[in-house]
Amino acid sequence: MNTGNVRNIVTIVIVAILSSVITLFGYNTVTKNNSKGILNSSGSVRQSEYADSFDQDKNVRLANLTTQQGYPDFTEAAAKSVNGVVHVKVKSVSQQQYMNPFDFFFGFGERNTQPREQIGFGSGVIISKDGYIITNNHVVEGATEVTVSLNDNREMTAKVIGADPQTDIALIKIEGDDFPYLTFGNSDALEVGEWVLAVGNPFNLTSTVTAGIVSAKNRGNIVGGNLNIQSFIQVDAAVNRGNSGGALVNTRGELVGINTAIFSQSGDFNGLAFAVPISIAGKVAADLKQFGTVQRAVLGIQVPNIEMVRRQDPDKASELSRIVGVLVEDFGDRSAAKAAGLEKGDIIKAINNVQIRNFAGLQDQLSRYRPGDKVKVTVDRNGKEHSYTVELKNDAGNTEIQRSSDSMSLLGATFSDIPNSRKQQLGINSGVEVSSVDNSGLFRKEGINKGFIIMRVNNTPVNSGDEIAKIVSSVSRSSQDKVILIAGFYPNGRTQYIAIDLSQGLK
Structure with a gap:
């Protein structure tokens, strides 16, 4: 080989190396600029702020991978996600009504109530190393006991930190300090047509991953009840009963939504599923952790x-x-x-x-x-x-941060159960007796004193102080009128209906 040919080959090699270096440098520069642009957006900055509430590691990210054939590769995102999604088991007690024929013949003529334990299931997403978990309010609502099963089969009791019926988001916690968790992604950056994964426990089938695309954003008016959220992420990934509270993640393994609802006439998946964006769910969770209640800002x-x-x-x-x-x-x-x-x-x-x-x-x-x-x-x-x-102001027209208090302490009362024999003497099927009243509580303010018999709270029969506490707690978390209506009487007195405004003590 002559000297000229060697010189040409060396030149070609050097040019190729320089081209590769320049290309890599340009790619890194563009990537950094794009990342910086996203982080500087208003929505992403606030999502980062909410992630800070749970000490999330900003470096925990996956590459957006594709197969050799150019198809999306979800394996790493799925492997990371299933470890951060838990199975939630909930026990609750409902009051089943029945007619006692002896009551009818002896003139009582009311329906008796009998406690009945119910078991419910759903999903949740671990969002912090120390065990904070986002799920749906409707998964844990009315729970007397919440149990969480991790992907490694560990089972732990969870505490409900707070819940928000308006967004259907709840925050629960398990004890520990080294749990796998999902980091918040940028739900604002999602695009229609983008691939996403739904991770949860449909029909009690744990660690289930389904894939689909974002079908629409800012979808509203798809769920009734007290929900006022008008910006669901609509996806076509298969979501069924038991997926509620589970994760919607992008192909980088970032949490971008909490799966909440499906549109179906049969109750099973019909191609339309809806998730609360993490831009909303993350803020709600951060509020519940910091203040115990959601801080809502309005323009008026x-x-x-x-x-x-x-x-x-x-x-x-x-x-x-x-x-x-x-x-x-x-x-x-x-x-x-x-x-x-x-x-x-x-x-x-x-x-x-x-x-x-x-x-x-x-x-x-x-x-x-x-x-x-x-x-x-x-x-x-x-x-x-x-x-x-x-x-921005709150619903009360000021800028004060609202904090939840122990709702029962606001009432300033203690309660005692009434034996069935005494209930029969009083001619009632449900009731709780007020055993003491605090001078500074709302009961004293509204004229309820020791010896008052409470039959119903918000038209729900009550037979224990715990049942009263659950109703009061649910009302105090609501953003609607925080009022409870008590139906009761003093022995030998007439039935009274007394309204108590809990917002007088919730600050």
Whole structure:
């Protein structure tokens, strides 16, 4: 081989090496810039803040892998996820009513109640090394005992830290300090068509992984009851009974949602499943851990009810439905938006530079903030853009952080069970006697004293102090009116109905 040929070969090799180095450098630079861009987005910054509440390791990530044929490879994401998802077993007690024929003949004529133990199952996601677990409120609601089974078959008793019926998210905890867990991903960055995995325990089949794609985002009005979340992630991964509270993860093994509901006429999977985005679930979990209750921030605006308008003026309803943004129709009492300078007729176009297309999008953005947080609100006013800094408030019209208290301590009372023989003498089928009353409690304030017999709380028969505590705890966690209605009497007295506002003591 002559010298010229050797020189040409060396030159080609050097060029190839330099090209490879430049390509790798460029790839790393782009990757870092993209990562930085995502981390600097408003939603991701807040999700990182909520992850900090549970001391999540920011370096625990998987590569987005593909097979040699170019197909998605879910094996590593699945292997990581199943270890962080648990099986949740719940015991609860329901009151089964039956008619005692002797009661009927002797003139009582009421239905008796008999406690009946029920067993329920669901899923949960470990989100911290020390055993905090996100699940659904409907999985643990009314639980007398919660047991968690890990993927390595360890079984542990869990404590319910708090629950939020409005988002159907609950936080429970097991004792330990070295559990596998899933780190929060960026649910805002999910795109329609992106692959995701649903991990849970359908039909008690533990450690089950199914795959699908994101079918839609910000899906609302798909679940009834008290849920007010309007921004579900819709997926077509198979989700069935028992998947509730399980993980929705991306192909990097990051937690992007909590599987919550399916749309089905049979009760089984029908191609439509819905998950609460981690941008919401993570914030709720962080609030429950830190404050014991969810901190909700509001703008204090009223928006048109398009369905109501449609019945009265279809043309106007059609016009309203074409608006990209949220029309401010009026303001609530002590409105944060009004105080900041917004006016009736403004169309809210963005919150902290995140575009708002509809009311569901507005709720989604506000659900990430707490009272006292300041946000930039961009509005369209008669074709001109204006921006205002709004200090968000809570439902009470102030910026105070609400903290849950021991709900029963607010009542300031102790209770004793009533033997069946005495119930028969009193002519009742259910009842609990007030055995003592604290001078500073809500019972004393409302005139309930020692010796009062409580038959029902919120129209639910009660036979123990524990049953009263469960009802009071459930009401105190609700964002609706925190009021309990007590039906009871003093012996030889008439039946009284007494309303007690728990919010007087919940601060």
